[in-house]
Amino acid sequence: MSAVSAIRKVAVIGAGVMGSGIAAHVANAGTPVVLLDIVAKGERRSALAEAAIERLGKQSPAPLMDPRNVERITPGNLGDDLGLLADCDWICEAVLENLAIKHATYRTLEAARRPGSIITSNTSTIPLKALVEGLPGSFVRDFAITHFFNPVRYMRLLEVVPGPSTRADALAALGGFADERLGKTVVRCKDTPGFIANRIGIFWSTVAMVEALALGLSVEEADAIVGAPMGIPKTGIFGLMDLTGIDLAPHINDSMLKLLPAEDPFRIVFDAHGPLARLIADMIREGHTGRKGKGGFYRLVTADGERRKEARDLATGAYRPAEKPEFESARAARRGGLRALVEHADAGGRYAWRVLSQVLSYAAELVPEISDDVAAVDTAMRTGYAWKQGPFEQIDALGTAWFAERLAADGRPVPPLLAAAAGRPFYREAGAAAEVLSPAGRYVSIAVRPDAWRLADKKRGRQPIASNPSASLWDVDDGVACLEFHSKMNAIDAGTLALVVRAAQLHRQGFKALIIGNDGENFSVGANIGLALFAANAAMWPLLEQNVKAGQDAYLGLKYAPFPVVGAPAGMALGGGCEILLHCSAIQAHAETYMGLVETGVGIIPAWGGTKEMVSRAALAPGRPGGLMPPVAQAFETISLAKISRSAAEARALGFLRPGDGITMNRDRLLADAKAKALDLARDYQPPKPAEIVLPGPSGRVALDLAVTGFVKAGKASRHDQFVARALATVVTGGGTDMTEAVSEKQLLALEREAFLALIRLPKTLDRMEHTLATGKPLRN
DSSP states (O other): OOTTTTOOOEEEEOOSHHHHHHHHHHHHTTOOEEEEEOOOSSSOTTHHHHHHHHHHTTOSSOSOSSGGGGGGEEEEETTTOGGGGTTOSEEEEOOOSOHHHHHHHHHHHHHHSOTTOEEEEOOSSSOHHHHTTTOOHHHHHTEEEEEEOSSTTTOOEEEEEEOTTOOHHHHHHHHHIIIIITOOEEEEOOSSTTTTHHHHHHHHHHHHHHHHHHHTOOHHHHHHHTTGGGTOOTTHHHHHHHHHOGGGHHHHHHHHHHHSOTTOTHHHHOOTTSHHHHHHHHHHHHTOOBTTTTBSSEEEEEETTEEEEEEEOTTTOOEEEOOOOOOHHHHHHHHHHHHHHHHOOSHHHHHHHHHHHHHHHHHHHHTTTTOSOHHHHHHHHHHHSOOSSOHHHHHHHHOHHHHHHHHHHTTOOOOHHHHHHTTOOSEEEETTEEEEEOTTSOEEEOOOBTTBOOHHHHHTTOOOSEEOSSEEEEEOSTTEEEEEEOSGGGOBOHHHHHHHHHHTTGGGGTOOEEEEOOSSSSSBOOBOHHHHHHHHHTTOHHHHHHHHHHHHHHHHHHHTOSSOEEEOOOEEEETHHHHHHHTSSEEEEESSEEEEOOGGGGTOOOTTTHHHHHHHHHHHOTTOOSSSHHHHHHHHHHHHTTOBOSSHHHHHHTTSSOTTOEEESOGGGHHHHHHHHHHHHHTTOOOOOOOOEEOOTHHHHHHHHHHHHHHHHTTSSOHHHHHHHHHHHHHHTTTTOOTTSEEOHHHHHHHHHHHHHHHTTSHHHHHHHHHHHHHSSOOOO
């Protein structure tokens, strides 16, 4: 039995936010899960678990990738349903952070569980050695800590803390299941306070708030620096506190103070009677605990019928309209990176240095206490706190020598690990290998697994097959090439299409398959509408028609290439990015793929074959409802409403993925899985033959228009929405075709072009495009 298949059923004990989130994600993985809590008062003894499961369908962001996944979760209670544990391979405890409660729970579980089943705790504060104290050896050998991050579905990090007696095969089973089925990045941690991510993250958040108060910055000013300029999520530090809950801070700080060594810098930074502690106590007393309360450092209020964001004045406690501060240091960071930020003389630059210098020094001082692996520390912070760079990657960005010299110039100690680097970077490339500096001062190779790699691992030490500023083609071994988009937001432009055309000819260079994917946060946000807007404003209609035809031809070239093409999307795959995937032989999508044809939002329709593909797929789908209208209505609804899937599972329900397309849970495995699918298809691949479909023609268009007219009369759609919908209806119903005639792919593409070119001439469409480019939001005009 493989390590992954060793876990076939899971139990989660504790139906709170974390417990129910873990159960939901196990269900996302296709694994049955039991969710137990204490016996509730009243007739419904399992009411706590049942209510938690019911809430899963209402939460945002959604814990479930598909609402039907809830059917895999069985509720119960610890009084009546311990028998459900008998066939569970993994039992994950997520009860209150109280050692006495956990010990009582473990004794109950030990009496009911199957011998050899794995048992773990989701604790974030209690040491493993305390958790297993007084428990039998059989329990201790099966026990570890599995620390998930909230929200469980979306945060990739899973910290695994083994004990000295934990079975190696139990750890292998946990690691394999978490990696392949749950999609987690598994980081082994030592049994130290806060493990890795929270040890650094709690120190970072405390420093950021303490220094903001010390410098007299507003919450907006602090978040403008400890945000995008530092590679931190745009919530910033005070926004993050609102998100996680301000009322949690005292408990977290108390736990860390109880556990940390006497000399730990956190004890110096955090003063239990200082300004930050008093501020948090005041806010909790007022009920300003963040988004779950009456607001926190920010709040949303309604005034004169409009929603308005307000920020708390840290000096007075009063709320005022939120501002958007502009620091020259932040602009410098956009141009010159982290070093430009901390070298700037304005208040933002001074604040950035005071935060980063302490946090990065702290991280360097903690190795090897919390981990022997610098890369593991960086991975934990990227995947647990969503930093773009971990602390040692940030030190490299500053320059190890520069950072050490700046610390010394400030009269501050240089951490031994930084001193041992002696000006060398923590990371370097040696040919095709990536290496990291070990605590011993030697470079060691970073292992790349054959079943889990990023495109960067294949690019290292190589030259591309072909490249331009928008896209590149890479050899990823075994006769497979990869088409990578790398324009801003991976938007598709003429350069991208040129490489698409080139990619369709790769068989002439001996390649037998192609995958399309990249390492970016998003596969592609679609066509570069800024270029289309420029051409329309300049009345360059022949150029626009040429560009639409070029996109259609390029995508058709991929569809009918003599070798398989497998799309590998992750993140957003919108508009033209979705359309290229619809022309692939197959798709291997990351579970968190958000696909959609969104063109109607800017007043046009999908015209690179997306409309054609959606109606054709629906019409040719086996087992579809009879008649001509059901597939037409399905495609029309999906495109006209600009529906975007909230997961790969939902993309399948919307028709963007076909039954044979695959879903990969772990982002690090996506390209390897796509390559494996491409090689499998290449064994006996035959390109598809052009299909013809029968469409209803004008009568179908009239039916769709009646439905849209009803939306307009009800105030749910504008007149311009109706105009766009009519153009779309003309395409999906086959234009002037008769229902006794078959419509070819070529005819549908011509209808797409005609509709697109008519719509892009309209002032209201141009207004929508301009508004979207300026604000990032759609305009309903």
